[in-house]
Each structure stands twice: as C-alpha cells, then as structure tokens.
Amino acid sequence: MLTMNVVVCVKQIPDPADPGALDPETKTLKRDVKLILDESDSYGVEMALQLVDQAGGGEVTLVSMAPNNEVGGLRTALAMGAASAVLVSDDALQGSDALGTAKVLAAAIGKSNPDLVIAATESSDGYTGTVPEQIAALMDLPSVTFAKEIAIADGNASVKRQTESGYDSVECPLPCLVSVTAGVVEPRYPSFKGIMAAKSKPVEEVTVADLGIDAGSVGWAGAGQEITEIAEAPAREAGEIIEDEGDAHEKIVAFLDELKVL
Numbered sequence: 449m450l451t452m453n454v455v456v457c458v459k460q461i462p463d464p465a466d467p468g469a470l471d472p473e474t475k476t477l478k479r480d481v482k483l484i485l486d487e488s489d490s491y492g493v494e495m496a497l498q499l500v501d502q503a504g505g506g507e508v509t510l511v512s513m514a515p516n517n518e519v520g521g522l523r524t525a526l527a528m529g530a531a532s533a534v535l536v537s538d539d540a541l542q543g544s545d546a547l548g549t550a551k552v553l554a555a556a557i558g559k560s561n562p563d564l565v566i567a568a569t570e571s572s573d574g575y576t577g578t579v580p581e582q583i584a585a586l587m588d589l590p591s592v593t594f595a596k597e598i599a600i601a602d603g604n605a606s607v608k609r610q611t612e613s614g615y616d617s618v619e620c621p622l623p624c625l626v627s628v629t630a631g632v633v634e635p636r637y638p639s640f641k642g643i644m645a646a647k648s649k650p651v652e653e654v655t656v657a658d659l660g661i662d663a664g665s666v667g668w669a670g671a672g673q674e675i676t677e678i679a680e681a682p683a684r685e686a687g688e689i690i691e692d693e694g695d696a697h698e699k700i701v702a703f704l705d706e707l708k709v710l
C-alpha cells in the first residue's frame with residue numbers, strides 16, 4: 449500500500465457575508481471577529497482527501513496562521529476528513545505581510561514531512577496570491593500554480609495547469625507544492641459524524657518561538673511591505689441589459705468572448 453501525506457494550507461477569514469471593518473489606523477482588515485474556513489481552501493482540502501484515498505493510505509494535515517487561537521475554520525476542514533491541524537497564533541504575528549506569513553507557514557509545514565503541500569491560488573479576503581510560491585521558495589520545493597487536476601504516480605505529481613485557453617500538463621517530482629484554483633472539485637459537506645469526530649481531532653497550537661522564528665522577522669517589525677492606502681470596495685454596478693433585436697445571441701457571445709470565458 450502506498451501512503452500519501454498531504455499538508456493543506458488553510459486560511460481562516462472573516463465571513464464574507466459579514467466581513468467586519470477595515471482598521472483605519474493599521475490599514476488592515478479587523479480580524480477580531482469569528483473566522484471561518486476560506487472557501488478557496490475547501491477545494492484544496494477536498495483534493496488532498498481524494499489523493500490520500502486514491503493512494504490507499506496516509507493523512508491530510510492542516511496548517512493555519514490566525515489570530516486569537518481561532519480554530520473555527522480548521523474544525524470545518526477537520527469535519528470534512530482531515531486528520532489533524534497545526535495552528536500558529538501569536539500576538540507577534542500581527543501586521544505580518546505576505547512574506548512573513550509564508551515564513552511562518554513554511555516553518556509549520558516543515559514540522560511534518562509531507563509528500564505534497566496544497567494551497568489555494570489566492571485567498572478570498574486580503575489576497576496577494578503570492579504566499580504559496582513564497583512557501584515553496586523558502587522550503588526549496590518545486591511548485592506548480594493554477595492546478596485544476598492533480599494525479600500522483602511513481603513519485604511524481606502530474607498536474608493540469610489552467611491557462612487562458614485550456615491547460616498545460618506539467619510533471620513535478622514529489623515533494624512539491626501545488627496551488628489549486630477554485631471550483632476544481634466539489635468540496636464535500638461535513639457529515640454529522642464528521643462534525644462530531646472533528647471536535648476531538650488534534651489541533652496543535654504553536655507560537656513563533658516554538659517554530660524557532662525570530663519575532664523581529666515577522667509581524668509589523670518584519671514587514672517589508674507597507675499598506676499605503678485602503679478604500680471600501682465600490683458598490684456593484686448595474687449589469688448591462690441586452691435588448692433582443694434578433695442579434696442578442698451575437699452580443700452575448702461577443703460579451704463572453706471579451707471576458708475570455710468562451
């Protein structure tokens with residue numbers, strides 16, 4: 449029997465239905481509300497569970513960095529079927545930029561020896577889409593981005609990498625990091641049994657010092673990026689109404705073509 453150990457990076461974010469406020473002083477999103485599993489990461493969790501099933505053995509471990517010892521989103525992913533989680537929560541992490549986040553996640557992932565690390569292409573709240581590749585660089589792992597399909601065989605990951613016009617097939621030796629796009633698999637709903645089981649699954653809480661990271665290299669102290677301005681997202685504009693004068697189908701095709709969805 450082959451075994452496959454997969455680490456999935458899971459960001460816990462304010463509920464997009466009630467995202468809370470921007471802090472004008474620090475210019476960051478206030479995260480002192482209840483956090484939930486970022487939907488973007490539910491695809492990675494599902495993909496990891498499927499790969500472990502296909503291998504016939506192994507485990508999915510979650511890794512998250514979040515304030516206030518938040519485990520709400522982790523419990524959801526554990527209820528889906530992940531075996532355990534590592535949560536990094538520490539006041540010293542407040543103000544961490546993307547590289548600071550990547551340093552912390554890379555150290556936490558390094559605690560296990562995964563065959564594969566999965567992250568989402570970008571998170572849904574304050575996203576840069578850069579964290580996965582920074583983790584890969586820090587861990588000296590090869591990485592593949594925009595994956596819509598992953599198959600594992602003979603110590604290699606075969607990845608279908610989404611492009612504007614279709615997909616590229618990429619082969620990558622394990623261990624590696626793959627970031628997946630949203631909508632690639634149908635994330636399972638946690639069953640009642642899964643929700644109950646998740647309550648007693650291990651969540652290891654660690655601090656910056658536990659990971660051997662110098663507190664001055666993360667948080668506000670270590671941030672090499674600066675947020676210079678923040679603004680509320682503009683209200684959604686009304687859509688374009690196409691009157692059918694016999695050519696509506698052509699206008700719709702041209703519109704979709706312009707969006708590159710055809």
Ligand SMILES: Cc1cc2nc3c(=O)[nH]c(=O)nc-3n(C[C@H](O)[C@H](O)[C@H](O)COP(=O)(O)OP(=O)(O)OC[C@H]3O[C@@H](n4cnc5c(N)ncnc54)[C@H](O)[C@@H]3O)c2cc1C
Binds near residue numbers: 547568671
């Ligand atoms: C100067 C500065 C200060 C900031 N201060 C704060 C702050 O105080 N608090 C705060 O929350 N944010 C803060 N941010 C934003 C913060 O840097 C980013 O939200 C964070 O680094 C994650 O990056 P991202 O969302 O751009 O990740 P992306 O690159 O868009 O994420 C891609 C994927 O990486 C993984 N990932 C990303 N972040 C995490 C995580 N935390 N845990 C597990 N997996 C993850 C997930 O799989 C995610 O889907 C600050 C940014 C700057 C520039």
